[in-house]
Amino acid sequence: MKIANHFMELKPEDLRWNCPLEIIPFATTEECPTCDDIIGQENALKSIRAGLEIKSHGYNIFITGLTGTGRTTTIKKFLEKIRATEEIPNDLLYVNNFEKPDEPLLLTLPAGQGKVLSEGLERLINMLRLNIPELIKSQYFQEKRQAIIETQQRKQREILQQFEEMVAAEGFAVIQVQMGLFTRPDLIPVIDGQATPFNKIDNLVKEGKFPKKKLEELRKKYDELTEELEKVITQLKEIDEETQAELKNLEVEACTPMIKGGLNDLRNRLPFESVLKYLDEVEKNLTQDIELFKTQAKEAAESEGIDPFLPYRINLLVDNSGLSGAPVVMETSPTYTNLFGTIEYSYSRFGVGQTDFTKIKAGSFLKANGGYLVMNALDVLTEPGVWPILVRTLRYQTFEIQNPISLFLVSTVRIKPQPIKCQVKVILIGDDYLYNLLYLVDDDFKKIFKVKAEFDSEMDNSQKTVSDYARFIKKIIEEDKLRPMDKSGIAAVIEFGVRLAGRQKKLSTRFHLIADLIREADYWAKQANKKQITREEVKKAIEERIERVNLVERKIEEMIEEGTILIDTEGKVVGQVNGLAVYDTGELTFGKPTRITARTSTGRSGVINIEREADLSGRTHNKGVLILAGYLRGKYAQDKPFSLSASIAFEQSYSGVDGDSASSAEAYAILSSLSGLPLRQDIAVTGSINQKGEIQPIGGVNEKIEGFFNVCKAKGLTGSQGVIIPHQNVKNLMLKDEVVKAVAEGKFHLYPIKTVDEGLEILTGVKAGERLPDGKYEEDTINYLVDQAIRRLAQAWEEFGGEEELKETEEEGKSLTQSEDDE
Structure with missing residues (x-):
């Protein structure tokens, strides 16, 4: 055999990147400035800046990236900077619709003016509650009232006197007849100077002591006079009504200057068309509801648990008086109610729901109107009913507060608040999977979230980023009041960032893991009674972190050592x-x-x-x-x-x-x-x-x-x-x-x-x-x-099984050819 024995091997210096201490320009973090910038996310920052500055419809932002890459921190810092340069949005108020109480009216006023209107009307009502009863009790008012009453009573007496004289001339007298709990006037004949009922006269006729013809004349005269009596009674009722109207007009004339004066102060302070129109309605209804301010009527309403002055209350839905710029709302629990508000119901002892315009409550969406709303995308998608309403509202930029639970309640009242025009910049924080899923399955999503900001989990390993890492370490040490870290410790943290990134030329931007490492290294420095955090404590923190969660790894190692795993x-x-x-x-x-x-x-x-x-x-x-x-x-x-x-x-x-x-x-x-x-x-x-x-x-x-x-x-x-x-x-x-x-x-x-x-x-x-x-x-x-x-193997296959397989293949081919020819 030809031997191979020359193989390329890696040298020790190839096996890891060691951070050179000379590129760290600080001996310890005490000499290092604090990091206030967003590190390593230049592309994401450009996308966010564009999304925030473009005010056109649909330019909401979806931020993607791994947890810990600084998505939430980044958007917070951006919004804090930009909010101060933008206008404070208007206050939103719901007021009573005097013509259609189940359709409350919306008022929009410059920031802080909503509180002026609310407090002003409250003061006016309180003033009227005190002053109107006093005015009505005053001697001047009572004298004028008594004069009207006496004048009208004189008219009634004159009419009655004339009628009684006429009746006496016809041989009749006016009497009062008891009718249950009430009495009514009636006529009775006068015989020989004495009032004699018709039934007694009938007996006298039967006894022959009274002429029958004269009885018939009396009855005829009685019918005629009764008609006149009805006319008199009608005249008296008309005088009573006229009296009440004059007394009402007296109250109106007396109280109107007081009402008008209080409202004129508000008109001067809030010269807005919608407010002036509303205050005109308030004045009109207050002058008609003077009875509300009388003690007996007020106490009767309050005893039933009803606010008698409810129609004149103001529901200050969104109060922006405390803002110094555009609102920024970080909604961490975007339930339907938290996000979109609700209409609250109170329940009677019979279980019937009741509500009114003062029970309309705003959610985070309305509180962020004219500003920015930041939420976690997964939370929004998993909360029932939230996503469809959010999409519809962002698409049409109109929002109507409702309580979806009210559909299942027994209620005597349903209110439909006037819709609100919304201009909210929504920023969702999620991951790529969620973004891609929504982009593919929801056609509206791509229309309302036109800006995607991608947070990278790594950045280039350079002199600048090494310095940024050191400044970030200083920031965590200052925020958590930790021990300072020396140069070797800074180098060890940077090397840990390289390991997380998985490439020698990159550094991780998952800063929550870096921050945790710094905190744990400080703990081990404390255990060692050291005044500074060094490389040794950083390494110890890494080892201990692994030790806490490596039970499975240890068990597998044990099985390999024992021979259980071969x-x-x-x-x-x-x-x-x-x-x-x-x-x-x-x-x-x-x-x-x-x-x-x-x-x-x-x-x-x-x-x-x-x-x-x-x-x-x-x-x-x-x-x-x-x-x-x-x-x-x-x-x-x-x-x-x-x-x-x-x-x-x-x-x-x-x-x-x-x-x-x-x-x-x-x-x-x-x-x-x-x-x-x-x-x-x-x-x-x-x-x-x-x-x-x-x-x-x-x-x-x-x-x-x-x-x-x-x-x-x-x-x-x-x-x-x-x-x-x-x-x-x-x-x-x-x-x-x-x-x-x-x-x-x-x-x-x-x-x-x-x-x-x-x-x-x-x-x-x-x-x-x-x-x-x-x-x-x-x-x-x-x-x-x-x-x-x-x-x-090929020869063996051909020898033992190849020929037979070849024949089967040839037969299949002939069969296929034959079937094609038949077709």
């Missing part, structure tokens, strides 16, 4: 290789080796993915296996049939496999089984392949390397162990110090490769072999052995 780190085995898998528990991502095996035989099944057959394979892994099959056919089956059945399996895998990063390891296992050459078990493999045999980059390279290193360390480092990785992943390396140290001491090795052949040579120690001009491979090489093995 992993070899020494020796060579045919058709077996150590692949590398990444586990994600949510809080922790870690790598561990997994045994991959392959068995090959004669057949036409191709590459059999046992994981797929057992429904344990994801779609990406299935694709990787299909690509592997294409690679094998393209390389070894150009001059012969691919008569191969090869089964591959992830041993002791029971929870599913996905991703294509093991496709190169699967290829090595199959090629080892075909060639008969054993593969080194002290080397783990990761990397995907394409159909040309090129190695492609994968994710989680640091976790995978460290996972295999931990297993090797537990079983004992031999000096020959290592990991094969795609060469493109070298820029992603940010390995732990202990791995770098082991590589520097020659106890561990990392091999970057570009092709499958390079990996084969490392794993077998035999040259891969080039294809010669005649189409064959160099003898005594891996590819030669594989090619010969596939040739033998």
Whole structure:
């Protein structure tokens, strides 16, 4: 066999990026200025700025990005700056509609004027409640009132006197007859100077003591006089009504100057057309409701739990008097009621709901009218009924407050408040998945959220961003009153940011994780009685954070050490290789080796993915296996049939496999089984392949390397162990110090490769072999052995099953031709 023994290895300096202390221009954070800017989100900032400054319809903003990238903090800072430069929006008020009480009227007034109107009317009502009763009790008013009453009574007496004289002349007298609880006037004949009822006269007629003819004349006269009596009674009633009207007019004349004077003060202070029109209605109704201010009427209404002055109250729905600019509302709980407000109901003892215009309540949306409303997109979508109303309101820019629960209530009153014109800039914070979903399924979404601001999870690793990181560290230390951090500690935090980003030339912008690391490092500095945070405390914080959540990782390591999970780190085995898998528990991502095996035989099944057959394979892994099959056919089956059945399996895998990063390891296992050459078990493999045999980059390279290193360390480092990785992943390396140290001491090795052949040579120690001009491979090489093995399998298939299959194929072809001819 042709031996291969020259392999490219990575040097210790390739394995991580160490932050040079000289690029940190501060000895400690005490010398460092505080960060007040948004770091690393230049593109997002441009989008947000455009969205905020374009005031046209539909330019609401949807912010996407990972948690902790500063989305909420950024928008808060932007809005705080911009709000002070914008106008304060109008106050919103609902008032009674005197013509249609179930349709309250909306008034919009400049900020602060709503309170002026509300307090002014309140003062007016209170003043009238005190002054009108006093005015009515005054001597001047009572004298005028008594004069009107006496005048009208005199008229009534004169009419009655004239009627009584007329009746007496006709031989009748006026009497009062009891009718239940009441009395009414009636006429009775006068016989011989005495009032005699008709029934007694009837008896006298029967006895012959009174002429019957005269009785009939009396009855006729009685009917005529009764008609006159009815006319008199009508005249008296008219005088009573006239008296009441005059008394009412007296009250109006006496109170109108007081009402008009109070309202004129408001008219002068609030010379707005809508307010003047409303105050005219108030004046008109107040002059008609003088009775309200009388003690007895007021007390009767209040005893029933009714506010007698409710029609004259003001519902100051949104009061912007305390603002210094446009409103900014951060709604953290966007329920329907919190966001859109409601119409409250009170219930009688019979369970009947009652409401009025004063029970209309504003939500966050109206409070943000003329300004900005910030919400979490997922919260908005998961709250019942919120999303459709939000979309409709933003689309038509008109909002009508309602209580959806009122549809299911027994109520004597339904009110329909006047709709409100809205101009709210809504900012939703979510992720790309939500944005794309809404963009695809909701046609209105793309019309009302025209600005997307994407927050990146990483930024360039440069002198400027390193300085920004240091200033951010200073900000957290100041806000939380932590210990200062020295230069080495700052460098360690920056290196942690590089590790989070996953590339040596990038820094993470997930600053909530950076902030937590700083706080935890301060805790360990406190435990060590140190006055400053150093690299040692930062490393300790990272280790302890992992230790808190790595129970699953520790259990897997224990099972590997005990031999429960079969992993070899020494020796060579045919058709077996150590692949590398990444586990994600949510809080922790870690790598561990997994045994991959392959068995090959004669057949036409191709590459059999046992994981797929057992429904344990994801779609990406299935694709990787299909690509592997294409690679094998393209390389070894150009001059012969691919008569191969090869089964591959992830041993002791029971929870599913996905991703294509093991496709190169699967290829090595199959090629080892075909060639008969054993593969080194002290080397783990990761990397995907394409159909040309090129190695492609994968994710989680640091976790995978460290996972295999931990297993090797537990079983004992031999000096020959290592990991094969795609060469493109070298820029992603940010390995732990202990791995770098082991590589520097020659106890561990990392091999970057570009092709499958390079990996084969490392794993077998035999040259891969080039294809010669005649189409064959160099003898005594891996590819030669594989090619010969596939040739033998093809011959065996042809000898034992190929001819019979060929005949079946030919018969199927003849049958198909015959059927086409018949057609």
